[in-house]
Amino acid sequence: MTESRNKRKCIVAIDAMGGDFAPLNELHGAVLALKEIDNVEVVLVGNEKLIRDTASKESIDISKISIVDAQEVINMSDTPTVAIRKKPNSSLVIGANLVKEKIADAFVSAGNTGAMLAAATLLIGRIKGVGRPTIGASYPTQTGKFTTVFDSGSSVDSKPSHLFEYAIMGSIFASEIYNYPNPTIGLLNVGEEESKGNELALASHQLLKNSKLNFFGNVEGRDIFKGKVDIVVCDGFTGNVVLKLAESVIGFLKIKIKQYADKGILNSLKALVVKNVLKVALKDMDYQSHGGVPVLGVNGIAIVGHGSSSPLAVKNMILRAKEMYDKNLIEKMEEAINKYAVN
Amino acid sequence: MTESRNKRKCIVAIDAMGGDFAPLNELHGAVLALKEIDNVEVVLVGNEKLIRDTASKESIDISKISIVDAQEVINMSDTPTVAIRKKPNSSLVIGANLVKEKIADAFVSAGNTGAMLAAATLLIGRIKGVGRPTIGASYPTQTGKFTTVFDSGSSVDSKPSHLFEYAIMGSIFASEIYNYPNPTIGLLNVGEEESKGNELALASHQLLKNSKLNFFGNVEGRDIFKGKVDIVVCDGFTGNVVLKLAESVIGFLKIKIKQYADKGILNSLKALVVKNVLKVALKDMDYQSHGGVPVLGVNGIAIVGHGSSSPLAVKNMILRAKEMYDKNLIEKMEEAINKYAVN
Structure with a gap:
């Protein structure tokens, strides 16, 4: 089964309305992913007119990407479980359902984390033996x-x-x-x-x-x-x-260094060196490069990213989805849950 | 009452056996405190022979400091409540009892935090209305x-x-x-x-x-x-x-900057600038300068510091104890607990 699955394309659905800069960063991220890896097909889920207008305005070639129209949007301020129920035509609900119905192999979103967790748990469903997805x-x-x-x-x-x-x-x-x-x-x-x-x-x-x-x-x-x-x-x-x-540490450092820099020209020159060094030394702390985190324990690939996800972050979410697919991560989770379960 | 109390000296007992560098840093810290502030009397609680030998060997003038002998030591690895009971002649128990018996106005220790909390709670006792000291x-x-x-x-x-x-x-x-x-x-x-x-x-x-x-x-x-x-x-x-x-952030930064510095001579020069800038920009993160934290909710002044407390940190603990004494902090805590209490 592993063999045959890896031979066919992995279909990744993207919540085109999810992030703070949606759909722009989602479009850019999708195009970047398609350039970088083979054997992947990307489906944008969202307001089709808005997606096409944005692509046209920004000269993004989305000819290789299919679109599934979704007229509603779940916002960052929506209450997760309520939103899932009351917005059945939202990009997030439709995207999760594409995985549930095995039309897509994975769903990624930079939208409301709680709603993504709820959609993954309630729509895609839990792996047998898992009490709480994480x-x-x-x-x-x-x-x-x-x-x-x-x-x-x-x-x-x-x-x-x-x-x-x-x-x-x-x-x-x-x-x-x-x-x-x-x-x-x-x-x-x-x-x-x-x-x-x-x-x-x-x-x-x-x-x-x-x-x-x-x-x-x-x-x-x-x-x-x-x-x-x-x-x-x-x-x-x-x-x-x-x-x-932990996420606030970098911002705190930046402000402390700025306060130092504001105390004179020599300080500001030194601060410039500091900023450049820390950028390299702490590059691992750039949460954008991680490209989102999977919802583990659900019966399909669901990845959620920061609301502020850059095109690079969106691309990395798609790459991670593909990797999870290629490695049969869901099946392996299920096997492990059965193997180690106390009962 | 406030007036009369502030006119007399504040007696601060110090656990001379508490910190990782005891009794050396405690002796140095006590001397520093006496140089900096008036109206304070310091009592070193610990092995008198060791204290006198250390002072003599390091040429520390402790002629203005009294010593209360304590033959036992509670270690960092001791279980707090057990240690309090089984080591009645420890510097920590004797020091806390000095406050309980109103012989000293405050007790400070850079020793086992849990034991200090237990000693403060069980020996000095809680302020009426307080369920849990903190x-x-x-x-x-x-x-x-x-x-x-x-x-x-x-x-x-x-x-x-x-x-x-x-x-x-x-x-x-x-x-x-x-x-x-x-x-x-x-x-x-x-x-x-x-x-x-x-x-x-x-x-x-x-x-x-x-x-x-x-x-x-x-x-x-x-x-x-x-x-x-x-x-x-x-x-x-x-x-x-x-x-x-939070305490681990500075150590993490130092290691990341060292790893950067190890990658060449130019890097190591830049890293030197970074270290100097961060030392100034993040000086607030130097936990030594805080000089310990009080156990709040107990019926006396009890301050606990880092095991690695420097002489400066010990001095600051004594200064804080004096400040709490001058400001009648215990009485104010009691008043506030009575004022806001739900029952």
């Missing part, structure tokens, strides 16, 4: 490798069994997408000792310790940037706070 | 002000009433220690909307919203370095992860 966030580390934290905010009241699922799915993600052999799993906690932690952490530690997963033990907040483990699992509340705090 | 962590922000997060790990399974107490005590801390008038309070959450969050956040939001405190609303991980509010409240699990993640 979205991870990958952090650059001092080792040069990435550490991916699950969950980063898909659900806020997580149970030990959910953290256990995140560990299984995260392992497949790290080994297949990052090519890390036998990835290590850490449990985010307030101390290294087994006796440390809140109720959730204590119970999750026991579940992970008694499993056949490659469990390293507890890790702390400082171990994320250190790259102590490949996968970190935690409840979605903590993971979301960590994600937003 | 330790905050102050973060530099892009506004130049500090944002202090309570709780930073004192307890991991927090209840809404605890977060409410943190908000009250944090307000007093920010207005008295940082001189921020009517400080704003944010609830750490996964989104700005009132409907967002886990069970704890949802219930805490209602408690804070319906109180007379200066509640701003929900804040997210990114709002800490932005300095959106003066005080952030959250459960100690999340707060501890945030603290350790």
Whole structure:
């Protein structure tokens, strides 16, 4: 099956109305992806007239791209589950349904993350045995490798069994997408000792310790940037706070350096050097280059990107979708869930 | 009462065996503090022979400092509550008891944070009406002000009433220690909307919203370095992860810049500029200069510092203890707890 599937094209549907700069960046990103990789077909889902007008105005050649018309748009401010129900003709709902109906192999969106998660979970559906689909966030580390934290905010009241699922799915993600052999799993906690932690952490530690997963033990907040483990699992509340705090570091640095630069001409010259060095030294922290993160645990490929996704980010989302398709990631997730499941 | 107290000397007991470089840094810090401020008396609590030998060997003049002998030491690896009970002759227990018995006005330690919290809570005792004493962590922000997060790990399974107490005590801390008038309070959450969050956040939001405190609303991980509010409240699990993640940022930057510098002579010259600029631009992130954080909610002044506290950090802990004493912070905490308490 792997063989035959890899021979045919991978069809990636894109939410053309999703990002803050939609549909422009989505169009550019789609064209970039088609230039870079073979065996992929791109479908733009969105307001057809707007898509064609934008392509024409910006001289973007979309002749090789098909369009599926969608008259509604789910905004960033929409309540996810409500929007999914009340906007059946939205690009996000139609795109997810293309995957559900096996018309497309993957769906990518830079739109409302919560709505994408809801659409993936409710429309595409969960993999058998998965209680809670999850979205991870990958952090650059001092080792040069990435550490991916699950969950980063898909659900806020997580149970030990959910953290256990995140560990299984995260392992497949790290080994297949990052090519890390036998990835290590850490449990985010307030101390290294087994006796440390809140109720959730204590119970999750026991579940992970008694499993056949490659469990390293507890890790702390400082171990994320250190790259102590490949996968970190935690409840979605903590993971979301960590994600937003970590993402704010670059902006904080920029402002502090600007404040320094504003104190004189010599300072501003030095600050210029700093900006150039940090741009190179911290290039891993450019979240655009990651190109979105997959919703893991659903029965199809669904990738969600930043609202501010650049054409490069959109291209990378499509590339990642294709990679997940080629590597049969969904099937591998299902196998792993069955293999390691406690019950 | 305020008048008469401020006229007499503030007696600060120091855990001379606490930090990683004890008793050396404690001795140096004590001498620095005595040089800088009047009306303070310092008591070193620890192994008297070791203290005298160290002072003699390093030519530190401790003639103005009294010593209270303590033959035991609580180590960083000791389990807090067990250590408090099993090591009654430790510097940490004796120091806390000096405050309990009103022999000293304050106790500062760069030792085991958990043990210091336990000693402060169990020996000095809680302020009436306080369920959970708390330790905050102050973060530099892009506004130049500090944002202090309570709780930073004192307890991991927090209840809404605890977060409410943190908000009250944090307000007093920010207005008295940082001189921020009517400080704003944010609830750490996964989104700005009132409907967002886990069970704890949802219930805490209602408690804070319906109180007379200066509640701003929900804040997210990114709002800490932005300095959106003066005080952030959250459960100690999340707060501890945030603290350790934030503290790791500088180390991560240093390593990334070193990796850049190692790629050639031009790079290493540029990296030198970067290091010098960041040292100035990010000087607020030097946790040593804060000089420890008080245990809030206990019936006496107790300040805990980093294990790696420098002499400067120890000096700043003593200065902060003196400031808290002069400002009658404990009495103000008690008044505020009574004023805002729900019951």
